[in-house]
Amino acid sequence: xATKPNDYIPGVASTAWACLAFLYIPLLIVIFFxxxxxxxxxxWEGFSLDWYHRAAENEQLVKACINSLIIGVLATIFxxxxxxxxxVAMHGNKLGAxxxxxxxxxMTLPLLIPEIVIAIASMAFFSIxxxxxxxxxxxxxxxxxxxxxxxxxxxxxxxxxxMETLQPSLFEAAADLYATPWQAFRHVTLPxxxxxxxxxxxxxxxxxxDDFIITQMVAxxxxxxxxxxxxxxxxxxxxxEINAISTVLLILSIVMVALSYAINQRKA
Amino acid sequence: xxxxxxLLAISVVALLSGNAFAAEKKEKLxxxxxxxxxxxxxxxxxxKETGVDVESEIYSSNDxxxxxxxxxxxxxIVMPSGxxxxxxxxxxxxxxxxxxxxxxxxxMDASVKAPAYDPEHKYSLPLFYGxxxxxxxxxxxxxxxxxxxxxxxxxxxAAKNIGILDDTGTVADILSLYHGxxxxxxxxxxxxxxxxxxxxxxxxxxxxxxxxxxxRLQAGDVAMQMAWSGDAFIARGENKDIKYIYPKEGVEVWxxxxxxxxxxxxxxxxxxxxxxxxxxxxxxxxxxxxxxVPSLTAAKDAMPDEVKNAxxxxxxxxxxxxxxxxxPSKVIKSxxxxxxxxxx
Amino acid sequence: xSSPAGKRAWLLSPFMFLxxxxxxxxxxxxxxxxxxxxxxxxxxxxxxxxxxxxxIFYETDFDGKKVFDPSFxxxxxxxxxxxxxxxxxxxLAGFPMAYYMATRPPAQRNFWMMLxxxxxxxxLLIRTYAWILILRDGGLINNxxxxxxxxxxxxxxxxxxxxxxVGLGLLYSYLPFMVLxxxxxxxxxxxxxxxxxxxxYANRWQTLRRVTIPLCMPGIIAGSILVFIPCIGSxxxxxxxxxxxxxxxxxxxxSLFGAAKDWxxxxxxxxxxxxxxMIGLMIMSRRGGLKELV
Numbered sequence: 069x070a071t072k073p074n075d076y077i078p079g080v081a082s083t084a085w086a087c088l089a090f091l092y093i094p095l096l097i098v099i100f101f102x103x104x105x106x107x108x109x110x111x112w113e114g115f116s117l118d119w120y121h122r123a124a125e126n127e128q129l130v131k132a133c134i135n136s137l138i139i140g141v142l143a144t145i146f147x148x149x150x151x152x153x154x155x156v157a158m159h160g161n162k163l164g165a166x167x168x169x170x171x172x173x174x175m176t177l178p179l180l181i182p183e184i185v186i187a188i189a190s191m192a193f194f195s196i197x198x199x200x201x202x203x204x205x206x207x208x209x210x211x212x213x214x215x216x217x218x219x220x221x222x223x224x225x226x227x228x229x230x231m232e233t234l235q236p237s238l239f240e241a242a243a244d245l246y247a248t249p250w251q252a253f254r255h256v257t258l259p260x261x262x263x264x265x266x267x268x269x270x271x272x273x274x275x276x277x278d279d280f281i282i283t284q285m286v287a288x289x290x291x292x293x294x295x296x297x298x299x300x301x302x303x304x305x306x307x308x309e310i311n312a313i314s315t316v317l318l319i320l321s322i323v324m325v326a327l328s329y330a331i332n333q334r335k336a
Numbered sequence: 337x338x339x340x341x342x343l344l345a346i347s348v349v350a351l352l353s354g355n356a357f358a359a360e361k362k363e364k365l366x367x368x369x370x371x372x373x374x375x376x377x378x379x380x381x382x383x384k385e386t387g388v389d390v391e392s393e394i395y396s397s398n399d400x401x402x403x404x405x406x407x408x409x410x411x412x413i414v415m416p417s418g419x420x421x422x423x424x425x426x427x428x429x430x431x432x433x434x435x436x437x438x439x440x441x442x443x444m445d446a447s448v449k450a451p452a453y454d455p456e457h458k459y460s461l462p463l464f465y466g467x468x469x470x471x472x473x474x475x476x477x478x479x480x481x482x483x484x485x486x487x488x489x490x491x492x493x494a495a496k497n498i499g500i501l502d503d504t505g506t507v508a509d510i511l512s513l514y515h516g517x518x519x520x521x522x523x524x525x526x527x528x529x530x531x532x533x534x535x536x537x538x539x540x541x542x543x544x545x546x547x548x549x550x551x552r553l554q555a556g557d558v559a560m561q562m563a564w565s566g567d568a569f570i571a572r573g574e575n576k577d578i579k580y581i582y583p584k585e586g587v588e589v590w591x592x593x594x595x596x597x598x599x600x601x602x603x604x605x606x607x608x609x610x611x612x613x614x615x616x617x618x619x620x621x622x623x624x625x626x627x628x629v630p631s632l633t634a635a636k637d638a639m640p641d642e643v644k645n646a647x648x649x650x651x652x653x654x655x656x657x658x659x660x661x662x663x664p665s666k667v668i669k670s671x672x673x674x675x676x677x678x679x680x
Numbered sequence: 681x682s683s684p685a686g687k688r689a690w691l692l693s694p695f696m697f698l699x700x701x702x703x704x705x706x707x708x709x710x711x712x713x714x715x716x717x718x719x720x721x722x723x724x725x726x727x728x729x730x731x732x733x734x735x736i737f738y739e740t741d742f743d744g745k746k747v748f749d750p751s752f753x754x755x756x757x758x759x760x761x762x763x764x765x766x767x768x769x770x771x772l773a774g775f776p777m778a779y780y781m782a783t784r785p786p787a788q789r790n791f792w793m794m795l796x797x798x799x800x801x802x803x804l805l806i807r808t809y810a811w812i813l814i815l816r817d818g819g820l821i822n823n824x825x826x827x828x829x830x831x832x833x834x835x836x837x838x839x840x841x842x843x844x845x846v847g848l849g850l851l852y853s854y855l856p857f858m859v860l861x862x863x864x865x866x867x868x869x870x871x872x873x874x875x876x877x878x879x880x881y882a883n884r885w886q887t888l889r890r891v892t893i894p895l896c897m898p899g900i901i902a903g904s905i906l907v908f909i910p911c912i913g914s915x916x917x918x919x920x921x922x923x924x925x926x927x928x929x930x931x932x933x934x935s936l937f938g939a940a941k942d943w944x945x946x947x948x949x950x951x952x953x954x955x956x957x958m959i960g961l962m963i964m965s966r967r968g969g970l971k972e973l974v
Contacts, residue, residue, distance in 0.1 A: 076783075076884065077779065077884055079776065080779050080780045083773060083776035084779075084780035084781065086773075087774070087776075087777045090773075090855070091796070091799045091855065091856070092799065093810075093814070094806075094811055095798075095807065097810045097813060098802065098806055098807070128392070150695050153694060153695065154695045156688070157689065157692045163692075167692070174704075179905075179906065179909070180909060180957060180961060181707070181909075182912060182930065182953055182957065183910060183913060184913045184930045185710070185913065185933070185950040185953060188933065188946065188947075188950065189706035189707050189709060189950070190702070190706050191407055191937075192709055192710060193705060194407070195406070195408040213698075214702070220699070274797075274800045278803055280803075280916065281916075285407075289366040289409055289410060289411050290364070290391045290393075294803065295803050295804075295805050298803065300371065302547055302548045302809075305548070305550065305551030305555075306806075306809055310806060310809075314802050314803065317801065317802070318801055321801035325794055325797065325798060325801070326794070329790060329791070329794050400939070402721050402722060403937065403938050403941070406721065406722050423720065423721055424721070426720075427719070496838070502924065502939070524743045541923075541925055542838075542841050542923055542925070543924065543925065545919065547919065555818050556817060556818050557817055557818070557840070557841070670742060672940050672941075676751070676927075676935075676940060679924075679925065679926060679927045680752075680754055
């Protein structure tokens, strides 16, 4: 905004664009070579959709994708709901200083402990309790629990931020109008919280589908998610099937992000 | 209205897991194999013949495999290397091979028929064997490589373009051959010499992990690589400049086995799988995929000529070839220490 | 809401239960493991001992003598150094980017936010692998330079499997973690203060240094924490882009639980790592910023 004289700093724009390019270069390469006819990933040998067919026919790859999606969606739902409940409870500092600060501490902790430590700790823990339950006929219980746990702080952050913008007087007004707590929540809190909830859920989902180290450590036989499957391909080299599936997922996600962006824009 | 996204998400999950429910509950076999032993075509044939559904996952080192088994993962089939069989048996992570399957040992090549680590096939049946030597990219490496000496002692100013495997047992065996020692020698002077050799080589080492090394070899990221013969065979299929060398100090011979973990959920299917793999034509196909010599003599005979006569499959006359052994745990600890010290 | 505190407290129970059982207990378990004796093929057994912690400083050499051995400390130092460097570089690139985003008109800001988050939707493993394709000897950069005649046919610049590539990989992975908190801080900042500073004849550099940066310190600290912590325990970048010829804390811990089969030492190393991070955080939290995290 040119009206602000002092907020222009030379070099800032070019750095921003350079960073953006830096973030996107690998993506473009992944997409570009998913259409390559040859199997050597760095040499262009003509356009082809072959790898898309092969990806669709690769049962294990498809299965890993489905595992990832199931885990991602379920972990997102659970972690978002728990994060929302926590945010409601924490709102307005009514819980007493000790509960408030210990909850806050527990919420921050997963972000403060390096992932590798969480991974081996969970591995050791699950190997002791020997829990092995199924979702459908997929042995994904351990993975789901681990993901839900580390997604909660990510879901919580935007929800709390949104919560803080809400006036407690709104809720009091609802109560004055004889709304039960549930009605107040359903008709006042929830609609107002929706932007926070959507971005929280999105963050949680991204975190879940991207996780490799923890999943690798806790996944039982048959519980491999997409990242675990991809890592297992690395020894003989990743084939462009992976590029193809990543491109599909990327396009899906861009559509989703763009839709939510458009909806937000319209509301705004 | 506002609940719509949530409902949508729930219905997506219901749909997905509904799919999972709809799939008829088939018998399942969990195979935990070396990364380069994941022959999906073979597994598919097995599925078709037996109706058992195969789920396969892979590991890139024996240690990782043992760690996973110890963490409680219930696989039905694993493929450990020879020296690990006694260790795993002692730790109780392996089940005994059913009596009626042990007979397959009889049809095996003399070198693997009664391996020292498990002569009666109580816990394991040999599957493949191969060697550890040097894979050279002749386009990038101008020297004529014939020895481990050239691999470990690089001339001053040579390029940093060597790859080594992060398998401590393999590296220690090779160093023993190079220094003219017996495997598993428990002598602190030997350990120090080994460490000094690796530290001397380190400035020229570009990559020190087995993860992804076949692909790196093909792509020309390394000029010279400590390699397992089958991986060199696979890499040569993609890149004609790759050549597998049997160094004159000797090569390590190792044997990979089929075994059943103690926590296996479906022992019946595991037995079926072993029977399936022990059919010569199946093992021949599997061995060609992996690039190693099959344990059954009949299987080797069934392989195509250009494969079974390939250099990677045949140790040249006169080459010293020593089979891996199970070292005492104290020695293993020292080997691990050497490796840790090199990477520090 | 006017409901009494007791009713609110139950809303916390699912969170407390999950975190307590599946997060805190495993960590306690690791602390417990660090006082036990390693089993030969991994795992732990009795008796209890401080052995694992002494391994941080001492080793038993090949002759069976206990000697001071700095190698673990060296690994720690290397990881801290790299993480600090990477955090600094992220800040150097991330602050201007966040600043640029925050000074766009509101409609464009959301668009930029979207642009920054989209790469997250592609798996980090794949993006890291893409860097391998770009940087390797036969990769896009080297091939490009050969095509342009800058390099001869048999020449190549070693970019991959170097410290450079590890740093680049980390910078790539965690840059958005720096940008987002700084951006949200800048966006909420009162820009009137910047104008006021101009009215008082401060030039733009003085304004930046005396007004803007101090005001968005919480964002900068939050971003630094979010970058520093994953960097110090990073596993994928050293393993995939670094050639694994040197240990980092993350790879060391992984190897202690994997190849080296020394779970107690691995646990002790994890405890040491957590302690290092916590001490660093205590210092940082004095200056605020933790509040920005969640």
